[in-house]
Amino acid sequence: MNTLVMEQPAQNDAALVQETLEGNQLSFQLLVERYQDRIFGLARHYTRNAVELEDLVQDTFIKAYHRLETFQHQSSFSTWLYRIAVNTCLDFLKRRGRNPVQTVEDPELIETSSPGRGAGSLGSPDAALEREEIVQVTHEALEELPEIFRTVLVLREFEEMAYQDIADLLGISIGTVESRLFRARARFKEAVLRLHPEFGQDGR
Amino acid sequence: MEGNPLRLTCDSASALVPGFLDGELSEEQSSSVRAHLLDCPACREVAKGEQVLKRWFIDEPIPDAPAGFAARVSRRAFAGDPGVLVPVAGHSSESSVLPFVLRLTAAAAALLLMLAATMHVRSRSAGGDELRAEDLDAVWAEIYDLEGESPARYWDDDPAADSGKGAARDR
Numbered sequence: 001m002n003t004l005v006m007e008q009p010a011q012n013d014a015a016l017v018q019e020t021l022e023g024n025q026l027s028f029q030l031l032v033e034r035y036q037d038r039i040f041g042l043a044r045h046y047t048r049n050a051v052e053l054e055d056l057v058q059d060t061f062i063k064a065y066h067r068l069e070t071f072q073h074q075s076s077f078s079t080w081l082y083r084i085a086v087n088t089c090l091d092f093l094k095r096r097g098r099n100p101v102q103t104v105e106d107p108e109l110i111e112t113s114s115p116g117r118g119a120g121s122l123g124s125p126d127a128a129l130e131r132e133e134i135v136q137v138t139h140e141a142l143e144e145l146p147e148i149f150r151t152v153l154v155l156r157e158f159e160e161m162a163y164q165d166i167a168d169l170l171g172i173s174i175g176t177v178e179s180r181l182f183r184a185r186a187r188f189k190e191a192v193l194r195l196h197p198e199f200g201q202d203g204r
Numbered sequence: 205m206e207g208n209p210l211r212l213t214c215d216s217a218s219a220l221v222p223g224f225l226d227g228e229l230s231e232e233q234s235s236s237v238r239a240h241l242l243d244c245p246a247c248r249e250v251a252k253g254e255q256v257l258k259r260w261f262i263d264e265p266i267p268d269a270p271a272g273f274a275a276r277v278s279r280r281a282f283a284g285d286p287g288v289l290v291p292v293a294g295h296s297s298e299s300s301v302l303p304f305v306l307r308l309t310a311a312a313a314a315l316l317l318m319l320a321a322t323m324h325v326r327s328r329s330a331g332g333d334e335l336r337a338e339d340l341d342a343v344w345a346e347i348y349d350l351e352g353e354s355p356a357r358y359w360d361d362d363p364a365a366d367s368g369k370g371a372a373r374d375r
Contacts, residue, residue, distance in 0.1 A: 025282045032274035041266040054270060061277045062287030124256045131262060138260045156226065157261035163228050182222060185257055192260065 013077035021068055032061050039085050045154040046089040056092055060085040075168055083169050090147050121201035122189040141191035149184035156181055209235035217247045225254050
């Protein structure tokens, strides 16, 4: 099956979407193959469990299939799919009952120390840690963040998305992206220092 | 423009540093931030701190999708699988137990209420209330004796009806 898929001439997303809507299962399979790595890459920031990860990605694509008729081509297919993936991941965390989604209007979220200056001095991880250890510490700290902050940080720092793309994906303004990133970075520093005080610059 | 960037205050420059490092500023803004950082050691430290932060965000290799993943997913989708999300490992039992516990608690509370009502009716018919009222009056009397005060001070009007009021008050 995969060989057959690989032999297909490259088609753009819009054509594959149209063919899927016309009932072509293979076209949808091509879309999944095209984006599965990116969605796996995104979803792994929300769970370390391989089974849950696969379920998240699978559900993202199945939801996308069922909503394909609502795709208006106003944004790119990848942005549209990412939006479904992010929402699927957030739903998953909400169902898990941990670290529920909070709104930025929450006073506790607004009241945070000034990033950069007041959030403590987080040292560089390079010298002391192996790559796997850095990944582990970073994941632990991300898990401490409210989801709205974790998501912007993941989209910016790991997915390397532009502010405008993040804004489009989450349906928020660029200003909101900036302010969430601002707070998210401060929260991230605080979380690393709280979980691993040894990484403070004074402690190095 | 490049040769004459807008001069920034430290507050303005610090606010622009994240966007500067993310490559999100206009050329003009970037030039201004760059010029400020060259002149200002304090803001340079802020920028260094933000730069260091980025070193924590190193990516792991993306796990390979399982063999046949795309084929399986598209087959499921076309078979009408609704894609109801992901039973959460280790948590699904909690979510199913909670409603059961709540229902059980409600049922127990209702049962207790019925039991209490039944006992109340029985005790009334057996004159239990009057006995308890008398006991209570005796306790009140002891308290007043200890304090050297008359019950009449607390219960106005008819002292003779005091015990009745006390009983009524406690019903």
